[in-house]
Amino acid sequence: MALSRRQFITLSAVGAVGVAAVGLPIYHFRRGTPHPLPTGAPHTATREARKLSNWQDLYRERWTWDHVARGTHGWLNCRSACNWNIYVKKGVVVREEQAANYESSEPGVVPDFNPRGCQKGACYTEVMYGPSRLTVPLKRVGERGSGQWEKISWDQAIGEIAGKFLDIAQKHGTDAIYHDLGPHFDQGGTTAARVKFFNLIGASIADDWAEIGDLNVGATMTFGFPHMGGSSDEWFLSDFLVVWMMNPSVTQIPDAHFLYEAKYAGAELMVIDPQYSATAVHADTWIPIKPGTDAALALCTARHIWDSGRMDEDYVREQTDLPILVRLDTGRFLRESEMVKDGKPNAMYYWDTKSGAPVLAHGSEGAENPMLHLEGRVPAIEGQWDVKLADGSTTRVTTVGSLLREQLQHWTFEATAEVTGLHIGMISHFAEGFAKAQRPLVLSSWGGNRFFHSDLMNRAKILCLALKGAIGKRGAGLNATGWFGMEGFELSAEMTRTGIPGVLGAAMQHYSMKDIFYTGIDLAMRKKSMHDVMRDSSHKGSTQNTCMTNSASMNYNYAGVKDVLAEEQKDLAKRPLDAYVQEAQDKGWMPVYPRKTAPKAWVTGGNNVLRRSNQPQNMLATLWPQMECIVDVNPKLTFTGMHADYLLPGAGYYEKPGIKYPVAYVPYMHYCDAAVRPVGESKDEWEIYYLLAREMARQARERNLQPVAGCGDKIVDFRELETKMSSHGAYGPLDAEAVTQQVLDHSTSTVGFTTDDLKQTGIRKYTSTGSTMVQSQLYNSDWKGEGVLTVAQHQVKDKWHWPTLTGRQQFYIDHPWFIENGESLPVHKESPKAGGDHPFQLISCHARHSIHSVWRDTPILLRLQRGEPVVLLNPKDAERLGIGDHEWAELSNRVGSMHWRVKYSTMVRPGVAYHYHAWEPYQFPDHKSYKWMTPGLMNPMHFAGGEGHLGWRFAIYQPGTHVQDTRVDIKPWKEQNDRERAERAQAAKQKKTA
Amino acid sequence: MNTRSIKLVVAPTGFQPGGYIAKAYADRNTALTGKADVGVDTANGFVISLRWKCQHPMIDASDNPRQFIDACALLVPEKADAPWITMGAPGLPVAGVLWRADKTQPMAIRAEGLGSVQRSEAPNNWKAESNYADGYWRVTFTLPQWAPLAEHRQFAIAVWQGAQSERAGLKSISEGWLPL
């Protein structure tokens, strides 16, 4: 269609007017000479409909607004971050639509990120104004959980809660106040408020990651950190994509397109999943593996890569522990302390084939030289040698590579077929594809960490990539969700003054002047990288003078789960679970708070622990009665909220300023503008915690309360609380945005960012990967906002050590517990039959139609499901059991039982009961969800510590609870099915007579 | 009131505009309402009542798109030779009053041929009272003034059985104009 000149001129004019009037950038129209495109719609642009005085006006009126704000679902625990236009009419958000103002990281090389979003984001307004929205403070008046509430004023709520906190701190210690931080938060001022407040009062703060059950502990064992992965457009550059324990079509909706676009660019797509998932439907090859046998397939693939000569030997020598020497007599690494008097116990050796002697490997924890350069040496990957020890004796040593290879020999195609249920032809097709690939890239999700033996599976998957030299290679490697760093967030939670004095004050909580001096020397001498320093400082920040606790250990101690676990796990390790837990706690490997008592006050902010935890019946029976004050600060009524004492209405995602947590999939910072004022009497969390601090200080002064011991060396003076919370008067209760600006000001990834600018654009490309503990996991200090983000450059390109004991990607762990349990190397172990030996394995996936429980009760999305929770069964299984589609089943095992509707699906593997997670217990009969049957196994290896990179670190290494091993029995719930059949017959009869 | 029984015939679907109805409903060749009792009282304006058999009355403005509503209508010519079977013709308008079981007020209609019906509010003093009993609808129109009826002294009737998906041209109608 050709355009006349006149048309073109008109068009350009319309374009220009349109932009201003519509509030949407007109990206979809480009013709003739390019004209500059707007970077963002004016904040206040209004759109009015032109009146046609006919039927169309009704529709035209719907696409109008007074005002457009830019924002996102900031506090949402969603690994996507998406920029939205939020349309406001008469003070009400009427709808949202993706802003879609991203650019391509490398135009013409990779596709752009537009339009990022999903169906949940597209209807958050239905949650915001939905049936479970809380808008006024409520106080329980009946029994807990009885559903009886009275509306109270904010003054009353704050006054009573502040008083109870002081009572509890005085009586039981400050750490008896427990903040269940959970994953429902952002990186802006409202979340900094929570961390700051609870730190200031010396409360226990939960690190819930592994307890939630999806921390990639296997990656930590290998890399020293779990969060590996660059920007999602990097997927497009791979030639062999393996989606391995992930379902991006469902769980990574804004990024999934890169996979299918990579196919068009020539990549092969393999999906390994027991279920024919929504991602598998787009695969070239779907590999229907038996659940829990992924390690076997990976080990077979590793063997094939090695045996067929496609191993990248140079890479393996330099970047992995395969050349590191292990003593055959003890199974422990050969250590410098054994070889040399006064040698270090955490420095290891490899065998240099050039000199024919053991050489101290650079980069290990105890090595002088932190760099991985081999400096001309050629470490042996395989072999056995005698070495002479310092005590004069001789011992036989071999390499990790030799031990590994011997172990891999078992995994022939035949042996693997037997374990995985896959045909030899399928296995060899996959293994050969992997072996010959140039850029193999494995996508592995948090959901892939939910088996008891997920650590072994992930170690084995990473092994395949390491043998191929894929980790740290552009377009290859492991994508398991990386993070940008925003150290300004951690600082803002610690600073009690603004500016440089505040930063110094925060630092001095963890560093003496001497520490700082020697750190400077180490940096100058290149004994440490900035990454090392930041990692250490961040770890100090989460361990010193703070009561940060892994919540799995807290639950183990106080929440009534241990008896069930003792029974379930009695055969799963050499010693009883409790022996490992006690050893870890005795040795301080896994700090547990509160120290002396179960939590007495429980404050949560959307974490929804009773929905999420395993064995909630035991938590309710054991932990709940011990608590004197349970507060949920939340925009939404949840199952946990139903069992709380106070419900404080927090502001929703569009009602407060904030910063979306910085996942690396999309290298843009996402700002949340407060599009409207908080609904009803809701308040943002900065204000809520500020008011609590002010009130606690007031009451403390009134009680003349003297300072009390907090955590570590910390002394808590409640009378000073407001002073500190306000950063000595710099911030008032309505300053959430200013505190958010403080986060930006102190983050090296957001240099020059202002909230005012961000209100216009919603997003801005990070200026670097930042520098905090979490960021260090991206390990690419060259990245300054340009180009596809590839991780692990620090190690692979710049040759700095990995943060592991050996300083390398570590496939051998010589911790005594690992040796004792035969898990030094990645091996395959059977998925234990949690809950007893029952015919169905209960397997979950993150949900398509909800992010955890946030949209679970939202009618607009329930209508696109079946309105109620369903468990998916293969039709043949269901028919055999005599359960019709959408009929009820009773599921049970030795832990518990519950009722669930059955949905037929051919995607489901026979023998699997499949479900999308996070239904609220109140959506099931008797308010009992599948969690009532889920013991939540705890892997004792995850309590290990005391050596190298093992031991608790915030969001890096800690015990978790695992759900995918749960076995259940399924039978029809006959009474209910009969009842409903009768009701339907009656209704049909009535319809007929009517 | 002067009451008579009127034979109704099926409105021929073959006349319907567009390519669909005539073909899709070619099998509708008998009236679903075979007759109606028509009462007329002209003592004080016009009071016209219709009574017809209806097995499954459809009354509610249902939320089900599949359900149609029972209805009936009176039609009168505005010009002497306006055809009743096509609801008038261009230049030969007809007027009418429509009762629907889900509405309290009747509607005025006007048309110049099939597919051209315009609905409007009926005069305030027009009424349509309805009653369903013993398998029969009885609808009584009270029309104090109606100029074309006063002038031409003839009318036609149409009846729709909602339960049989009757609407628009799917209806039973009188065989022609009926004298008042």
Place this chain on the structure above:
Amino acid sequence: MGISRQLTPPKHQVAMVLDLNKCLGCHTCTVACKTLWNRDQGTDYAYWNNVETAPGKGYPKMWSATGSRTETGEVKRGEIPDVDQDYGRSWKFNHDKTFFKSNGPREWLKPEGNPQWGPNWDEDRGEGEYPQDNHYFYLPRLCNHCTHPACLDACPRSAIDKRQEDGIVLVNQDKCHGYRFCVEACPYKKVYFDPKRQVATKCIFCLPRMEEGTAPACARQCPGRLRFVGYLDDENGPIWKLVHKWKVAIPLHPEFDLGPNVFYVPPMSPQAIGPDGQPTGEPRIPMSYLESLFGPAVRDALAIVEAERAKKKAGQPSELMDILIAYDWNNNFHIDPAVHREVI
């Protein structure tokens, strides 16, 4: 052919191409459309845009058998779907009785009336035997803005127009008397009845947005980036290239003979697995099933996609693959607001 009414061909025909190889089944399109146009009582049950799992009964249930066209394009009487059994009602929920104490027993959250069907009831159900050939794919559907619209031909009141400017098919709700012949006639079941307002409603191709050069919500909000919008006669746009030049975008149920202007790049599928467990190299969606949806052209369309993909794999350029990859997402939409505005 098509319909009996004579229509003057529009000056330009808007069209949409949906690449089924990129559809995630996420329903963002559905929600985008729903929240923008059909939030009210009356159309609360209606989805101008929906995504269904194919093979399956679809939305509304068994729609392709209930329209006014036979498999050979002959006119037959269509059916109006039932709100409960075929569409699925807009369920109400019992939040209050679940959350708060009431006199009766504590309820669990559920839709009123124990529904047995809804707009996405059989999501991911599929057909076939695990793991040999179980299969499904996602089929997003909207009004096809047909060249020969069955709805238009069914309306005795001529209340449905095919716009001269852009070929968008609209129900003139000022003229509509709610007779619903259009609802029963459309063999794609994409005209709905609003019982509250007593008029028919259907997709308006987001006309107010098109007038501003902004793509329809279902297309612009699609995170899978699988939708292309433009004009059939615009040789610079993606539609002409995918439909006419590369012939990989084909209509749904061409045998109805209505000239749909929504086109689909048909789905590839993972290789099937033989009875012994070996991968077969053959797609697991049966070709006969795809032909029943897209007609015989589906074979060539798939062959072209595979051939161009092989080229790209071999390092050769492919215009087709580059379009489908959508390096610059903005290029998925080639919209000229003036085309749609001229009448106003």
